Amino acid sequence: MQTNTGEPTPLDFALALTHLYADKRSRKYEAAALRYLARYLAEEGPSLEDVAAVAALLAERKPG
Numbered sequence: 001m002q003t004n005t006g007e008p009t010p011l012d013f014a015l016a017l018t019h020l021y022a023d024k025r026s027r028k029y030e031a032a033a034l035r036y037l038a039r040y041l042a043e044e045g046p047s048l049e050d051v052a053a054v055a056a057l058l059a060e061r062k063p064g
Contacts, residue, residue, distance in 0.1 A: 025063040
């Protein structure tokens with residue numbers, strides 16, 4: 001997702017949107033969660049433990 005300036009949506013906003021999809025039980029949640037996780041890996045350079053924790057939290061939020 002990009003802003004009107006052509007720059008990517010800030011990562012914290014992308015996470016908030018992902019949580020909104022979960023709250024609304026949207027079919028868009030899983031794709032948004034996977035996109036967020038990919039960006040988190042690329043932009044933040046987290047440890048393996050942090051990646052596992054974030055992925056687990058996103059998986060727990062999955063509507064279903």
